[in-house]
Amino acid sequence: MLNYIASGIFVFLIGSNTFPLFGKQRNLPFKAPGDEAQSYELHPGARLPTLLQLLNVGTPDQMKLSLGWVFALVAYALGRVFLRRNNSSLISAVLALVVGALTWRVGVPVQIEGSQLNLAFLLALLCAALFGTLMWRTATGYALRAVGLSPKAAEYGGISVAKNTVLAMTLAGMFAGLAGTHYVQGGALDSYRLKGNMPVNVGFDGIAVALMGQSTPLGVVASSALFGTIDTGGVDVSIKMTGLNRDIVTVLKALVVLFIAAGGFLSRRVTDPPAPVLLKAAGATGKAENAPVVPAAQEGAVNASGLPNVARSSEEKTREGGK
Amino acid sequence: MDSVLSQIISVTFLVTFIRSVTPLLLTGLGGLFSERSGVVNIALDGLIIFGALAGAVVTQVTEPRLGALAPWLGWVTGALVAGFIAWIHAVLSIKYRADQVISGTAINLLASGVPSVILAALYGTSTESPKVNNPLPLWGVGDLKFSPPVYFAALMVPVAWYVLYRTPYGLRLRATGEQPGAAASMGVNVQRMRYSAVILSGLLGGTAGVFMSIGNLSAYTRNMSAGMGFIALAALIFGQWKPLGVLGATLLFGFLQALSLTLDGRDILPSSLVTVLPYLITILVLVFTGRSAAPKALGKPYGDH
Incomplete structure (x- = not known):
């Protein structure tokens, strides 16, 4: 609305x-x-630099891509692997910063056509990190997660459900609003201004991306990479193949979400076949799925043999057991 | 200002008003069945779109042979197609215990992609279907002429009330939404009740779509639902999940929409802001209504598959 x-x-x-x-x-x-x-159009000073401009250590004509960030990442990884101290992550972060600053002028000459990949990309990655830190490393995040998992328990634990819901929506709005920087300040729509053709479906896709990423920072980064690839591929394909409708991409995304929402839609008999013992026992009564409660001894035997825990689940399948 | 007032108290406004209410009412009643059975149906908007598309396309295709009968076939097909899509939502959220909001979102996503693909395949344009020559007929006297879905919607309010509160089916449906465990222990097949309710919401949502495409207009246009499904959901909440409440809420929202249509193009307020009014007031209204009357088992999957 x-x-x-x-x-x-x-x-x-x-x-x-x-x-x-x-x-x-x-x-x-x-x-x-x-x-x-x-x-x-935005004033040049208000524009976000593209990543090429940001990493360019040569002249604007002779592009040289800085390699400082690669060295910094390597230094960080090495620090994490080899330092065996409590505060190794802090030390390696400092190490990475120093190495990155020292090697910033080292660059390789590149020939890349202009791309609209801009600082908003780094901003997004930063937001993912921020989100992860906030949700899993702070008291605020703990309260937010508690409210999501069990509002009642959270309320009894002294966490205000209303306050945290408002906070969650505010944070959500802030992150979503930052998406606008990519299109306006970042100039992703080929000019640095507010235009009528803002891709509004990104908002709806965001819901699907969050779902696919299971609301974790890494997962969201990965699933947004997938959706981004599908989107970009759709644009490419619709340019190269005239017979193909561009909206097939939307259908594809919808199907991805549908199947993920369905979870395991294959029958249990395919993904987790019942043990032969059970099948034999069920042969007398009918289908294995509907087998009545299995004798305790047999259940133990099935579990002891390391086979899937079907006996227990088939017990839960009865109406009262499933409650 | 007087001219505006006289415009509102006029037959033209009444017609606009009733035409705005009809799809909201049909969709709202559809949502009513689904949500009273315990299944959140955020896919209503998508169901409208599928109904509208199927209605328009089937009418357009069968027109040369069936003539005036074609829109009726279009209506039936539109309702059935939306019912089928609702069935997908039902399978996901009942059988596979998916998060009902997510599965509804997926359906809406599908509804934003599939129509363009189908239209492009059939007619080579992805935005609208060609106009049908035989839209649904207009029934009525004088200036008060409406297409049949309008009367159908009006009829559905007492029918929905009767079904919900005076039939065994309605009792079981409400029990399923409130206490599925208790209903099951009394021998009610919870899953089957929910399937039937969700499919029913698809049939009604599809009818709303059919009304929009070949009742109100004579073609399917892209994004023709314009958030109607979401407003219907809001009406459902505002109407506290009761048929008469839904009627009252849709009358209010329909009035706002008709008002914005009437004020549009006059120099009182900018038209872009006038079109915002129904949505804005809907949100304001929702702020002051709680979810207190929501069915207790709403949004919770029941049992194992």
Whole structure:
């Protein structure tokens, strides 16, 4: 519902420079001249640098990609592996910073065409790290997770459910709002301005990405890489193959989410076949899945033999057992 | 200002009003069945889209042969297709115990992709279907003419009330949403009740879509649901999960939509902001209604597969 409100305000701000208000015409300063609904271009100082500009240690004509960050990462990894002390992560972080700063001028000349990959990418990675730290290393994060897992228990533990829900939504809004920097300040839509063709479906995809990543920072980074690849591939494919509709990509993503939501949709008989002993026992009564409670001795035998724990689960399958 | 008031108290406004209420009401009642059985149905918006698309396409394809009968076939197909999509949601959330919000989101995602692909395959354009020559007929007297789904929606309110509160099916449905364990112990097949309720919500949501594509207009256009499914969900919450409550809430939201349509193009407020009003007021209204009356087992999968 909020997205319809947002789009209304969006059109209001950059659709036209005048608006009627109780019979009078008022002026707005946002829309750039021209037919297209777009704002003025950002001042160069307000733009995010692209990663190429950021890592360029040569001249703008003769690109040289800095390798400092590679050395820094290697130093960090080495520090973590070889230092056997309590605060090894802190030491290796400092080490990485020093190594990175020292080797920053070392660069390899590259020939890359202009790309809109910009600082927003690093910002996103930083946010993932921030999110991980907040959720699993601080008291605030503990409260947030407690509220999500069991609101009642959290309430009895002295955690305010309402406060944390508001906090969670606020944080969610902040992270989602940062996505806008990629499109406006980062110039991902080929110009540094607010335009009518903001890819709004990114918001819905975000839900799916969070689900696929199981709400963990690493998982979200990985699943957003997958969705990003699918999206970019879709654009590429629709340019190269005329017969293919671009929205097939959306269908693909929807199916990915559907199947993930379904969890294991293959029958248990395929993923976790019942033990032969059980099948023999069930032969008299009918299907193995519906087998009545298995005698305790047999259950023990099945478990002792290291076979899948089917006997117990088939017991749980009865209506009362499953409760 | 007087002219605005006289515009609101007019037959044209009444027609706009009833046309705005109808899809909301149908979808809201559909959601009512699904949620009273304990299955969150956030996929309503997608169901509307699938219904609208199937209705328009089937009418357009069968038109040359069936003539005036085609839109009726379109209606039935639209409802059935949406029912089928709702069945997918049901399988995911009942059989595979998926998170119902996530599975609903997946359906909505599907609804934002599949129509363009189908339209592109059939007509070579991904935004709209060609206009049908035979939309659903208009019934009524004088200026008050509506297509059949309008009357169907009005009829569905007492029917839904009767089914929910005066039939064994309704009793079982409500029990399933409140205390599935207790219902099961009385011999109610919880899973089957939920399947039927979710499919019913698909049939009703699909009918709402059919009304939008070949009742109100005469073609399917991209994103034609315009968040109608979400507003219907809001109406469901505001109406406290009761048929008459849903009717009242959809009347309110429909009035706001008709108001924004009427104010649009007049120089009182910018039209872009006027279109925002229904959504804004819906949110404000939701702020002051709790989820207190929600079915207790809403959103919780039941039993094992």
